[in-house]
Structure formats: C-alpha cells, structure tokens
Amino acid sequence: MTMQRTVPIPSPSPAQVKLELPRTASERAIPPVLQPKAAWKDSERIAQFIANVTSAVLVVAIASYYFVPLVALAMAETPRLATQVQDRAVWTAGNASVVFTDGWTAMQKLEIKPSSSVVSILQRMMNSPQVTAALTLTTACLVLIRKYKVVGWFLYLQAGVTLQWGIALYQLARIVFSMSCYFTVKFVKVVIALFRRGYSSIFGVRNRQAVALRQLMKSAPTHAVWAEMAEYLDTLEGKDHWKTTISDDDLEYCDFVQLQKNLTALARAMNEKKPNIRELRYMIQACAMRNELGVDSPSLHLECKSGTKTVINEYNGAIVRALEMLGNASEEEFSSAEKIEFFRHVKQSFGSTALCLSGGGSIAMYHKGIIKALLEADLMPNIVSGSSGGAITAAMIACKTNKELLDDIIQDDVSTKFIPLGIRWFPPLLEQITHCIKTGFLIECSTFERTTQHYFGEPLNEVQKTLYYTFQDAYLKTGRHVCITVSASDVNSAHKGPKKLLLDHINSPHVLLWSAVACSCSLPGIMKSKQLMARDFDGNVVPYNSLGKEWCDGSIQHDLPMETMASCFNVTNFIVSQVNPHVVPFVGDEINQPGFRKSIFHTLESVIAADVRHRLKMLAFLGLFPKIYGHQFSAYFRQNFSGNVTLVPEFSFQEAVGIKAIQNPTKQDMHDYIEGGQRTAWPKLAYIRHLCSIEKCLDRQLNRLLGPSVVPYNNWLHPDSKELQANQNKTTPIA
Structure with a gap:
C-alpha cells in the first residue's frame, strides 16, 4: 500500500493579507477580467x-x-x-x-x-x-x-506623421515602379513565347503537330482522352527518353543512387516465396515519408504531361505493395493489434493531404471542376478548407456525399435553378449598384443568408421544415474534416478576442454551416460583417458566443490556413486551388512550368515580387494601410498563396479583372467553370496520385483492420429526426 504524504499549506496571517478596493465606481461595476486594457498594449x-x-x-x-x-x-x-x-x-x-x-x-x-x-x-x-x-x-x-508639453507633443507628432507619410509615399512609388517592371517582363515573355510558337509552326513539322495537339488537349471531353493525347505529346517532344534516363540535372532534385538501393532492399524483403516481415516493417518505417530522397520534387513530375521518371513510379509502387503485404500477413507473423499500431504510427509520420480552396467570389466556382476531377480519379482528400467564395464549395463538400456532389451539386444549373424562388448568390449588377448607393454595400445580407440556408439545409417534415447543418452534423454524415475561415471585424475595436477563426467539427461543432459561409463571404464593401450562429443544447439557433463579435471575409486573415490545419489534422501535403484574380498573375508560371525556374524571367520576376512584398510589409508595419469599411487589410499581404500542388485555371479577361467575381453564374458560366476546373486538374493528377498513393494505401489498411465506418442516415443527432422511420435503414459510408 502506497502512503501519500500530505503537505500542509500555511494560511496567511492577517498582516500578510492585503485588500485592494476599487478606486472608482467604474472599477467596482466592471469585473477585472472584462475591464478594457490600455490602448498602447x-x-x-x-x-x-x-x-x-x-x-x-x-x-x-x-x-x-x-x-x-x-x-x-x-x-x-x-x-x-x-x-x-x-x-x-x-x-x-x-x-x-x-x-x-x-x-x-x-x-x-x-x-x-x-x-x-x-x-x-x-x-x-x-x-x-x-x-x-x-x-x-x-x-x-x-x-x-x-x-507646456502640449506644444511639444504636437510638434513632435506632426514631425513623425510627416516623415511617416513621406516614407509611405516613397514605398508606394517604388511599388508602382516595381509593378510596371513586373508586367513589362511579363509582356516581353509573352512576345518571345509567341515568336517561338510562330517559328515552330512555320519551320517544324513535329512542332506544328505539338502545337495543334496542345490546342486539342484544351478541349478534351474526358481525362482518358486527355491522357492519351498527353502521352502522344510526350512522344512528339522526345520526353520518353527523359523518363527512362537519369541526367546530372535530375540528381539535383533526388538521390537516385540511394533510391535504387532502397528499391533493391524492398524487392529482397518482398520475396514471393518467403517474405521477410521484420525487414519489411523496418524498410517501411524508413522509406514511407514525405519527399523521401527528394522523390516528390515538382521538377521530376511536371516535366512530362503523362507522368514522371520510371524509377520513381517503381519505387512508389514497391512501397504500396509492401504495405499491402504487411496488411495481408498472417496472424502468427504480424498480429492485428500490431498491425493497427504499426499503420497508425506510419500514418502519423507520413501525414495527411488537405485541399485548400481559395476565395474569389463567383470565380471560385472553378473549385467544383477541381472537385469533380479528384472524385472521378479517387483522389479526393478527406481534409478540406475554404475561405470566402471557396467556403461555398467547402461547405457543400462537408454535407454532401460523393454521389450527391456529382449528381446534384456539380451541375450546370446549380446556381440558377432556384432563381424563381429568389435563391441566388448575387443579384443583378444594376441592383447591386442601387443597393450600394442606398446602404454602402453591394449585397443585402438577408438575401445572401437565405441562399446559404437553402443550400446547406436538409428537409425534415411539415413541423420542422428544414434541418440546418452544423459542422458536427456534416461530419457525422460524410466523415470529412472541413474547415471554413472567418476574420474578426475591426469595426468593434473594443473587443480583444481572436483575429481569425478556423471553424470545423472539432473547434466549433455547433456552428451552423450556412452562418459560417455567410460570414466567410462578407468581404467589406460587398456585404456587412455579421455574427456567427449556432445550435444550442436545446436545438435553438443562437449567436455563437456572448461577446457580440462580428466576423467577415476569411481570406483577409488566412485565405489558406495551412499552418493551423497542419497542427490540427497533421497535414503535411497541401493541394491548393487558387482562383483569386489578384494572386494568379504572381504564381501561375512558376507552378505550371518547372523549367521556368531556370530562366532569366523567373529571376527577374522573383526579385521584383520579393521587393513588392517587402514594401507592402513595411507599410503594414507602419500602420499606413488605409482601412476599408473599418477593416484593416495589412494581414492579407503577409500570407502564402500556394501549396505543394497549386492549381490555377486559365482566366478570361472578365475573370482576370474581377468583374465575374460579383456576378451570379449563369448556366453557361457554370459549364465553363466546371470544365475549366477539370482541365486545370488533369495535368497535375499524375503528380497528385504520386503524393497520395501511400497515404491512400495506409487508409485502406486501417479501414480494413478497424472495420467499415458508417453512420445512420437519420439526420445526425438532431432531436426531431428520431421520429423519421423512413430513413432508419439508410446508411452513408464515410468518404
């Protein structure tokens, strides 16, 4: 029996007790925790x-x-x-x-x-x-x-403000100069590319065929047709030899010597006659990690249209076969309990993949094409984030199964079929201008909220017309970890709470999806900021917190919340769908053309872009960014707008200048968005499959060992849904 020793705590003597009474009536009335802090803090x-x-x-x-x-x-x-x-x-x-x-x-x-x-x-x-x-x-x-210190302080502050604004004007002038240089470099690069294309089409038969094939690939109806043309294009451009050989330039990105040694060791351990389970476990723990030996380098995967080096495909396939062999090992060699622990440790080390959907207003409907391409290729990540316009698609992913997404959501008429009922994302442009003249905002908040309630609700019965999804409801239905970002409104500066929130089924399980989307889309000047709404323990819709905080567009503080998602969900690989019109010109070339990094144009653009970012950060540090509708946008320029794989569609002129961002998509617009998103994803699908193949294999093994995960389709813990007998036998597999 273990004896516990109790240490007495001495009581303070009356002489040691010091009572501090409030000195003013205001201090007596306000609790110390809620007393406002000094502004200088x-x-x-x-x-x-x-x-x-x-x-x-x-x-x-x-x-x-x-x-x-x-x-x-x-x-x-x-x-x-x-x-x-x-x-x-x-x-x-x-x-x-x-x-x-x-x-x-x-x-x-x-x-x-x-x-x-x-x-x-x-x-x-x-x-x-x-x-x-x-x-x-x-x-x-x-x-x-x-x-007379008032005179001194006045002169002192005036001198400081004068110099401060002088610095701001200088920084703005340098930014304008740098941007002019940047677009000049862009223009020269386009002219040279057109010249090369014209020269190739005139003097080269093979080049003429390649140019024609690229144009056909832009109108390919399916990924299978696109992949067939991509293989033929690689043959025309002589890339088949690149896949089977290792050059000195390739050694800069990957240690192919050690890779070949590991491949030989894996083949030896996976002997068909008698596999060595202990050696396989050792090899998997050493080899199953992100970018092991540099095999995930974009330069090794985007050089060709139809794939990467043959030895990299063999190496990735060997790891997947080794994992499957371990999962199928006998109970005597590798028990089920050991398998579960082993695969969990490997998955924890390897990490997960997340899909981040950027903002962009109506242009964010390109995300639906990205989703369709990933679903059809069975590469859809289970962790998704969305901000601003991307929050609309993210919320639909949260509460809709794969079949519902393909059959009901990713359709040409999804944004127009409910217009007769007054359900639309954006009113006509003339109506927006009229509303802006009257109120200062383009869109009426109540109209937008009614639209989000329609799309993110589930019909119940005659008494309870609609069930509005919370993050917890959506997770129990689909099993997806979906995050939506919101930024704190700066209008009520007295509140000193968090400046940004990542809403999901863990941090905010009771927040309503429609409210999260409405807040995340509330860009200052477009819509007024608003409170988050949640469902309380009695099923009533109430404000999310008692502080009265209002929230606005999530992209202001964190358009792509990669750091927070990495810590919450162990994400080590990010697929970014980037459709912000003001961001695309700065990331498009570098992510689509790996060879572009070696050119003089990349060097010039990198230097100019770094200079612009530095000067924007200087302005943000000096506090000289003007507030727009009472909101500070300085944090926006300190963000990262790309990931491990960044998908950027080709914009039309109206999309590039942002006109389409505030227009409700027509049926033809949605058709173009979905097809454009698919064709944006197709060139990167081979790379994404390489990044996700080991992760998908680990998930399959864990699901097989732990059993299938299903949840009853009775509207997911809602108190009124227990009376629905018709849905008791329906189940929805977790995607």
Whole structure:
C-alpha cells in the first residue's frame, strides 16, 4: 500500500493579507477580467508608436545636423538682426518687420557647400557673440516647449506623421515602379513565347503537330482522352527518353543512387516465396515519408504531361505493395493489434493531404471542376478548407456525399435553378449598384443568408421544415474534416478576442454551416460583417458566443490556413486551388512550368515580387494601410498563396479583372467553370496520385483492420429526426 504524504499549506496571517478596493465606481461595476486594457498594449499601436518615435528622432537629428549650424551662422552674419537680439528690442512690436526682413535675408544665405566642414562652422559660430544670443533664444524656446508639453507633443507628432507619410509615399512609388517592371517582363515573355510558337509552326513539322495537339488537349471531353493525347505529346517532344534516363540535372532534385538501393532492399524483403516481415516493417518505417530522397520534387513530375521518371513510379509502387503485404500477413507473423499500431504510427509520420480552396467570389466556382476531377480519379482528400467564395464549395463538400456532389451539386444549373424562388448568390449588377448607393454595400445580407440556408439545409417534415447543418452534423454524415475561415471585424475595436477563426467539427461543432459561409463571404464593401450562429443544447439557433463579435471575409486573415490545419489534422501535403484574380498573375508560371525556374524571367520576376512584398510589409508595419469599411487589410499581404500542388485555371479577361467575381453564374458560366476546373486538374493528377498513393494505401489498411465506418442516415443527432422511420435503414459510408 502506497502512503501519500500530505503537505500542509500555511494560511496567511492577517498582516500578510492585503485588500485592494476599487478606486472608482467604474472599477467596482466592471469585473477585472472584462475591464478594457490600455490602448498602447495593442501590438499594432506599439508598432505605430515605435515608428512615430523613430521617424521623429530622425527628423530632429537630420535637422540639427544640417540646418541648425547653418541658420546660426547666417544669423551671425546679419549685424542688424544680431544687434536686435542682444538689445532685446526684437520683442517689441515696432521692430517686428525689421526682424522678419533680416531673418529672411539670413535664410537666403543658407547654402550647403560640399567643401565646408561642420566642425569649422561650429568653431566660427562659438566665437561669435551673436551666435551665443541665438542659441540662448533657442534654449528658451525649448524650455517653453518643455513647460507646456502640449506644444511639444504636437510638434513632435506632426514631425513623425510627416516623415511617416513621406516614407509611405516613397514605398508606394517604388511599388508602382516595381509593378510596371513586373508586367513589362511579363509582356516581353509573352512576345518571345509567341515568336517561338510562330517559328515552330512555320519551320517544324513535329512542332506544328505539338502545337495543334496542345490546342486539342484544351478541349478534351474526358481525362482518358486527355491522357492519351498527353502521352502522344510526350512522344512528339522526345520526353520518353527523359523518363527512362537519369541526367546530372535530375540528381539535383533526388538521390537516385540511394533510391535504387532502397528499391533493391524492398524487392529482397518482398520475396514471393518467403517474405521477410521484420525487414519489411523496418524498410517501411524508413522509406514511407514525405519527399523521401527528394522523390516528390515538382521538377521530376511536371516535366512530362503523362507522368514522371520510371524509377520513381517503381519505387512508389514497391512501397504500396509492401504495405499491402504487411496488411495481408498472417496472424502468427504480424498480429492485428500490431498491425493497427504499426499503420497508425506510419500514418502519423507520413501525414495527411488537405485541399485548400481559395476565395474569389463567383470565380471560385472553378473549385467544383477541381472537385469533380479528384472524385472521378479517387483522389479526393478527406481534409478540406475554404475561405470566402471557396467556403461555398467547402461547405457543400462537408454535407454532401460523393454521389450527391456529382449528381446534384456539380451541375450546370446549380446556381440558377432556384432563381424563381429568389435563391441566388448575387443579384443583378444594376441592383447591386442601387443597393450600394442606398446602404454602402453591394449585397443585402438577408438575401445572401437565405441562399446559404437553402443550400446547406436538409428537409425534415411539415413541423420542422428544414434541418440546418452544423459542422458536427456534416461530419457525422460524410466523415470529412472541413474547415471554413472567418476574420474578426475591426469595426468593434473594443473587443480583444481572436483575429481569425478556423471553424470545423472539432473547434466549433455547433456552428451552423450556412452562418459560417455567410460570414466567410462578407468581404467589406460587398456585404456587412455579421455574427456567427449556432445550435444550442436545446436545438435553438443562437449567436455563437456572448461577446457580440462580428466576423467577415476569411481570406483577409488566412485565405489558406495551412499552418493551423497542419497542427490540427497533421497535414503535411497541401493541394491548393487558387482562383483569386489578384494572386494568379504572381504564381501561375512558376507552378505550371518547372523549367521556368531556370530562366532569366523567373529571376527577374522573383526579385521584383520579393521587393513588392517587402514594401507592402513595411507599410503594414507602419500602420499606413488605409482601412476599408473599418477593416484593416495589412494581414492579407503577409500570407502564402500556394501549396505543394497549386492549381490555377486559365482566366478570361472578365475573370482576370474581377468583374465575374460579383456576378451570379449563369448556366453557361457554370459549364465553363466546371470544365475549366477539370482541365486545370488533369495535368497535375499524375503528380497528385504520386503524393497520395501511400497515404491512400495506409487508409485502406486501417479501414480494413478497424472495420467499415458508417453512420445512420437519420439526420445526425438532431432531436426531431428520431421520429423519421423512413430513413432508419439508410446508411452513408464515410468518404
């Protein structure tokens, strides 16, 4: 029996007890936890204060170093002014005009000569009694400013603000110059590409065939047709030899020597006659990891249209076969309990894949084509995030099964078939302009919320018309980890809570999907920020928290919440669907053409883009970004907008300039969005399959060992849904 020792806690003596009573009535009324903190404790205000102090010190230092000695010397060389100062007649009103004239004459004598020395000037000044009188007058002014601090602070702050705005204008001018250089480089690159294409089409038969084939691939009806044309294109361009050989350039990205050794060891352990289970376990734990030996490098997977190096495919396939062999091992060699523990450890080490859907308004409907391509290829990740326009598609993924997505959601009429009922994402442009003139916002919040309620609800019965999904309901139905981002509104600056939220079934299980989408799409100027709504323990719809916080567009703070998702769901691989019109020009070439990184154009564009980002961060640090509808956008420019695989569609002119972003998609628009999204994903499907094949194999083994996961289709823990007998026998497999 283990004895526990109790240590007595001494009670404080009456002399040690110190009671602190509230000093004011306001402190007595407000609990200490809810009392507002000093404004200067805000980090942004501290940064702005430091910038003000630094700029003011610089102004004073520069002025003192250059102008004060020269002014004093000029005053010393003006006899009438010096006499007036010594006789103190300068303070009389009668001599004011004389003093002003002499002072102006002294100012005109300020000439900065390169050969003059500040030390010699100071020596001449100190030997003059007139300069001594001038310094005395300056000291008196400083004493006056110190005594009346309001005057001093006013002059100090004005000097700081002036320098601050000077720096801001300089940074803006440099940004404009850099952007002009950036688009000039883009233009030159397009001209050279057109010249090369024209030259190839005139002087090369094979090149003419390749150009024609690329055009046909842009209109391929299915991925199978596209893949067949891609293989023929690789043959025309001589890429078949690249797949089977290893060059010195390839060794920069991957250690093919060690890869071949590992492949030989795996083949030896997977002996068909008598596989060595212990060696396989050892090899898998050493080889099953992200970018092991550099095999995941984009330069090795995007050089060809139809795949990567043959040895990389063999290596990836060997790891998958080894995992399946371990899963099928006998109970004597490898027990089920050991298998479960082993595969869980490998999955934890390998990590998961997430799909991040960027914002972009109506242009975010391109995401639906991306989803369709991934579903048809059986490569749809189980972890998805969405912000702003991407939150619409993410919420549909959360509450719809694969079959429902393909049959009901990813259709040409999904955004128009409910218009007769008043259900649409965006009203006509003229109506938006009229509403903006009246209220200052383009879209009426109640209309948009009614649309989100329609799309993210489930019909129940005559009494309870509709069940509105929460994040928990959606997860229990589909098993997908779906996250939606929202940003805190800056209008109510008294609240010091979080600046951003990642809403999912773990952090916010009771938040309603329609409310999360409505808040995440509330871009300042487009829609007014609003509160999140949730379902409480009695089934009532209530505000999510008691602080009265309003939330707006999620892309302001974190368009792609990769860091938070990595910590919450162990995500190590990110597939990004990027459709923001202002982001696409800066990421398109680098992610679609790996060879582009070796060109002089990539070097120039990288330097210019880095310079623009640096200057935007400087403006954000100085607090000089203007607030739009009371919201600060400085955090937007500090984000990362690409992932391990970044999918960027080809925009039309209206999409590139953002006009389509605030228009409700027509049936033809949705058709173009879905097809465009599919054709954007097809060139990267082989790369995505390589990145996800080991992860998918681990998931299959764990599902087989742990049993199939199904949930009853009785509207997922809603109290009123228990009366529905018709759906009791329906089940939905977790995707």
